[in-house]
Amino acid sequence: MSFKYFAAYSIPLAAYLGFSYGGVWSFLTPAYAFLAIPLLEYLLPQDDSNLSAEKRNKEQVNPLYDLMLYANVFIVFGLIWKVCNMLVSYAYTPFEYVGFVLSLGIVLGTNGINVGHELGHRQHSWERFLGKLLLLPSHYLHFYIEHNFGHHLHAATLEDPATARYNQSVYHFWGTSVVRQYRNAWRIQLDLLKRGGHGYLSFYNDMLWYLAIEALYLGLGYFLFGPFVMLFLIASGIVGFLLLETVNYIEHYGLLRSKLPSGRYERVREVHSWNSNHIMGRIILYELTRHSDHHYKSSKKYQVLDYHSQSPEMPYGYPTSVVISLIPPLWFRIMNPRVPPEMKPV
Numbered sequence: 001m002s003f004k005y006f007a008a009y010s011i012p013l014a015a016y017l018g019f020s021y022g023g024v025w026s027f028l029t030p031a032y033a034f035l036a037i038p039l040l041e042y043l044l045p046q047d048d049s050n051l052s053a054e055k056r057n058k059e060q061v062n063p064l065y066d067l068m069l070y071a072n073v074f075i076v077f078g079l080i081w082k083v084c085n086m087l088v089s090y091a092y093t094p095f096e097y098v099g100f101v102l103s104l105g106i107v108l109g110t111n112g113i114n115v116g117h118e119l120g121h122r123q124h125s126w127e128r129f130l131g132k133l134l135l136l137p138s139h140y141l142h143f144y145i146e147h148n149f150g151h152h153l154h155a156a157t158l159e160d161p162a163t164a165r166y167n168q169s170v171y172h173f174w175g176t177s178v179v180r181q182y183r184n185a186w187r188i189q190l191d192l193l194k195r196g197g198h199g200y201l202s203f204y205n206d207m208l209w210y211l212a213i214e215a216l217y218l219g220l221g222y223f224l225f226g227p228f229v230m231l232f233l234i235a236s237g238i239v240g241f242l243l244l245e246t247v248n249y250i251e252h253y254g255l256l257r258s259k260l261p262s263g264r265y266e267r268v269r270e271v272h273s274w275n276s277n278h279i280m281g282r283i284i285l286y287e288l289t290r291h292s293d294h295h296y297k298s299s300k301k302y303q304v305l306d307y308h309s310q311s312p313e314m315p316y317g318y319p320t321s322v323v324i325s326l327i328p329p330l331w332f333r334i335m336n337p338r339v340p341p342e343m344k345p346v
Contacts, residue, residue, distance in 0.1 A: 008111065011107055015029045018103050030099075132144055139241065280319070315338075
């Protein structure tokens with residue numbers, strides 16, 4: 001059993017400390033996530049080893065790996081409850097409010113959406129339910145539909161909103177991906193309803209349920225804590241889903257599948273996702289950085305994902321790459337030469 005994944009709790013721990021001490025400490029989480037972790041990634045060696053078949057079979061069924069994921073539900077909502085109570089009990093400076101929004105938003109993106117994504121691929125409905133709970137604070141419940149029924153089908157094609165185009169900046173990508181993913185989620189939902197013989201106003205219309213549940217979440221924030229806290233929850237949720245979209249950006253940037261003579265795309269292969277073996281990003285994000293293997297078999301649990309030598313490698317870990325992507329000229333200079341020539345637009 002590897003206990004390294006307990007390090008994934010270090011981001012919510014940083015947020016807890018930042019909330020507790022305030023002042024400059026309110027920025028502890030962004031400083032830790034995007035300064036300290038990149039520094040550690042630079043100093044620590046990479047690890048491209050895979051588990052043996054025997055160990056993989058053993059780790060696959062170890063329940064502690066699942067319990068580590070489930071714990072994030074209590075951690076995320078516990079932090080939300082803590083910060084909401086703080087905001088109505090004490091007065092803070094605008095500087096601190098910004099730090100709190102960024103801190104909670106980072107937790108919602110890493111220990112919320114990222115873990116929700118992992119659980120959303122599980123076979124048990126109650127695990128998928130927990131995954132959706134973790135998507136809720138980022139106002140991104142529709143991600144479950146679009147990601148599972150859209151992205152995994154269309155990844156690394158122009159039809160996929162979550163695949164960034166060559167020379168597309170992350171800021172432009174935020175707009176196109178957010179809008180197109182939401183629109184695609186509705187399109188997929190309506191198609192599922194039609195195939196099931198259900199109408200728009202149906203008990204089976206999950207998108208309507210998602211709207212109602214997200215409104216209830218914000219409504220509870222308003223009722224229990226007031227309008228300012230509700231606005232805080234909206235803002236931190238936006239930070240959470242923009243962090244997700246930034247990770248989407250770096251995962252597939254510029255990588256495209258070829259079209260076959262039949263007009264269909266080639267199957268998703270190991271070369272259609274950017275990977276990283278930098279150890280800190282791997283454990284903080286529950287092996288999300290082994291993204292090619294995840295696309296190869298999406299039901300595969302995070303602790304047994306493999307590294308493939310054919311996969312394109314990022315020169316830096318995912319946390320470092322997120323920071324670099326926010327400076328488009330630097331991102332293009334580093335990443336464009338790494339995109340395979342046959343995938344670049346003519």
